[in-house]
Amino acid sequence: MGQGLRAAIDFLLYEWLRVQALTTRARYADHSRETFDAVLDTCERIAREKYAPFNRLVDTEEPRFDGEKVILPAATHEAWKAYAESGMLSAAQDYDVGGMQLPYTIEAAGNAFFAAASVSIGAGMLTVGNANLLMAHGTPAQRRAFALPELAGRFSGTMCLSEPQAGSSLSDITTRAVPDGDGYEADPLGPRYRLRGNKMWISAGEHELTDNIVHLVLAKIPGPDGRLPPGVKGISLFIVPKRLVDAEGRLTGQRNDVALAGLNHKCGWRGTTNTLLNFGEGRYPVTGAAFGSGLDGRGAGAIGYRVGAPGEGLRYMFHMMNEARIGVGMAATMLGMAGYRASLDYARTRTQGRPIGPAGKDPAQPPVPIIQHADVKRMLLAQKAYCEGALALQLYCARLVDEQRTGDTAAADEARLLLEVLTPIAKSWPSEWCLEANSLAIQVHGGYGYTRDFPVEQYWRDNRLNMIHEGTHGIQALDLLGRKVLMEQGRGLALLGARIAATVAQAREEPALAAHAQALADAWDAVLAATRAAWADGDPTAALANAVPYMQAFGHTVIAWMWLDVARVAARGDGPAHRGRLQACRYFFHYELPRIEPWLRVVRTRDLTCAEMPDEAF
Known part of the structure; x- marks a missing residue:
């Protein structure tokens, strides 16, 4: 995992989201940055010692059924035991049920280390989601008999x-x-x-x-x-x-x-x-x-x-499903991040070829690390932009959960509605684009990346599931365009637009970010125009025919917003890490955000090319 991941998480938590300010709220008053760091240190250590060394092992020694029980490697048992003993299953729960009353933002950040180390071993996503549903909708007896043993790691x-x-x-x-x-x-x-x-x-x-x-x-x-x-x-x-x-x-x-x-x-x-x-x-x-x-x-x-x-079962189950969707988004993000870190390390040490230009024509010159080649830098920048942008979105959504739990009535309601709109993006965008990051990580490794001698092919295989489970890509798109942007007379969409506009206004004050700010404002206007055009006559068949391109454009615009807000904070600092964030932001605005126009064009014109394709013509 390395220090790069921890540094990225620390920056997003403390410099960007300023999560330490939550300690002024009654629920989190016993905490401080020191306790937050202690939790992250523990998670990082367990992930490094109990998860990462066995990621390949659990990939090759699959679960098997002996006729009576399912057999898993001993490493999986040890990893689960360490995770349960860490207290992370009940990290955000109340003290009176054995929890630590941590902000959910810190819980999400801590779990990121396990997803990066071995998503296949797994942590407690489904168990915690299951328990949280019962804590919210179960009877006291159901909470006592089922949820509390889950939070303790017994069930x-x-x-x-x-x-x-x-x-x-x-x-x-x-x-x-x-x-x-x-x-x-x-x-x-x-x-x-x-x-x-x-x-x-x-x-x-x-x-x-x-x-x-x-x-x-x-x-x-x-x-x-x-x-x-x-x-x-x-x-x-x-x-x-x-x-x-x-x-x-x-x-x-x-x-x-x-x-x-x-x-x-x-x-x-x-x-x-x-x-x-x-x-x-x-x-x-x-x-x-x-x-x-x-x-x-x-x-x-x-x-x-x-x-x-x-x-009422489906309504209750959505409590768990929405949690799981954000958890899937984090898993996709961290698989992308793991591939990025692996390909970055490889690119720094693998020598091949010589620079373009006169100096590179001398065969007597030694080959250079491949990170010096522009196309390799392009692939690494894309991975950084996808994965760190997705991580910002995941932690932003986690921060909305804390606002929903501890903010005043108006702030909590606003956080609820923003989370409704952003959940399909938090699940789907990393599932598509951090998978692309994994593909690029294989490409950086060249032929070696296609072998099992290096971990990047496993990261891609693990990540391919995330576009499918907890609601497929197409289902998330239908949810976004067919329900979320329309709910409460479009109030959630308006709230999101207001936050984007606030970032645009602040970024305009930074000369280096002013052009990006304008590009984001234009992109959001284009998303709104496509939304209105899609539903111009209220026909869901035409409106939803291109729901996935709409979600892709919407997601790219949201990630551009994340990057602009992150860059606004990074611009205040100095050093390679801050410059890297500014360059990743620049990459996203120059190479990625322009993709939204053809996606939105088919939405805006309600193009029926796909919907009208006769079954027999395939």
């Missing part, structure tokens, strides 16, 4: 949404949940149901890292006629533990009817189990006086406890 968590036949179309899920007997509502852990169905692509769905796995499962409750309600409004949310617990979260010794149907063998993230799970197939039948009659009178079906009201 881990998953999210179970997709099904083999439905994929991302949640309205088509068929997993069903029926009340478990006449007294199903009296269970201390919540209304008790029996679930049957299949869930696909469940990360960390089966392993022996923790005492229990808490599955959060979307399912439908049949109506009086036995039919499942149509659409997403009939979806409810259930806690389905791998092993059953009592009201205090203690294991009862009984296995729930959740069975591993298979492990998916992936291009990347090979160290993380990815599973197909069967709920209620009868492999581990749950019977006994404590439970009702079940689906067929013989105790069939997995035990699940309903979270909240029936039919």
Whole structure:
């Protein structure tokens, strides 16, 4: 990982976001920069010692099922133990539940080190998201029995949404949940149901890292006629533990009817189990006086406890999904950053060729490090611009979470709405462009980059997943153009525009940044014009036909804003790191921001080339 990553994080946290100012707020009053640095030091050390040395190992020694349990390398067990013992699972939680009451911004920055060291070993993204959902929407008993053991590292968590036949179309899920007997509502852990169905692509769905796995499962409750309600409004949310617990979260010794149907063998993230799970197939039948009659009178079906009201499951699940989307964005960012640092080190030490010009024509001259070649510098600058720009966006979004939690009413509401608009970008933009950074890292290495002797090919393979999971690229684009920019009469879009305008006004005062400021102002005007044109007649078919190009242009404009604001702060300092940030900003405005015009043109004109392509013409 090296000092470069820590220096970049420190600059963004303390010089740009000035996160130390949060310690003036009551929730964070016990903290200081010293405590923040201590947390980052701990995360950096664990990532360096327990994660990074084993990144290749977990890629080659994939999880395997021995017929009874999933086998993972010992290094994965050691890494999870160290992570759980660090307290990072409950870092941002209240003191009274064992948390550190850290700002979420510091939690996000600390977790960045683990993603850079080995995203495949993984940290606690799904477990923390699962627990946070239950802390927000679960009953006190559900929080005590499931969320608190997750935050302590004894249990881990998953999210179970997709099904083999439905994929991302949640309205088509068929997993069903029926009340478990006449007294199903009296269970201390919540209304008790029996679930049957299949869930696909469940990360960390089966392993022996923790005492229990808490599955959060979307399912439908049949109506009086036995039919499942149509659409997403009939979806409810259930806690389905791998092993059953009592009201205090203690294991009862009984296995729930959740069975591993298979492990998916992936291009990347090979160290993380990815599973197909069967709920209620009868492999581990749950019977006994404590439970009702079940689906067929013989105790069939997995035990699940309903979270909240029936039919509200998708709304609750979005609490976890939005957290996971930002987590995916950070993972993509740090994989890009890891590739960038590796290719930068390689370019500084690999000698090949001679400079262009008269001096380079003398074969007696020794070859030079490839970093001296303009095209290699181009590839390194692109990686730096993509990855450090994405990191700024991730930490900016994390800072919005802290504002939502601790700001006054108006500031918290503004942060909420800005986060709604930025979440599709925070997930999708790094997933596309930090993947491109990984591709460039391979290119810098030349043929060696295409071999497994160097780590950059693994970073690319690991990163390729991030455009897919937690909502594909196309889904994020539909969410952005079809919902987020329109919500609350476009107020979120207006708030974002106001923040961009404030940065533009400040940057105009810096002569070296004035041209960039104007370019950003023009770009935002172009985004707004395309937004209006797309929805000019209210036809969603035409408006959303080019949602992905719209999201690409929107994302590039947001990252340009990040870079301009970062450069505004960097311009006050001196030294190579500050000059590097100014040069990366210059690169982004000269080489990247001009890309938005053709993207926005097809949005603005509502070009239907793709939508009107006949199926048979392919």
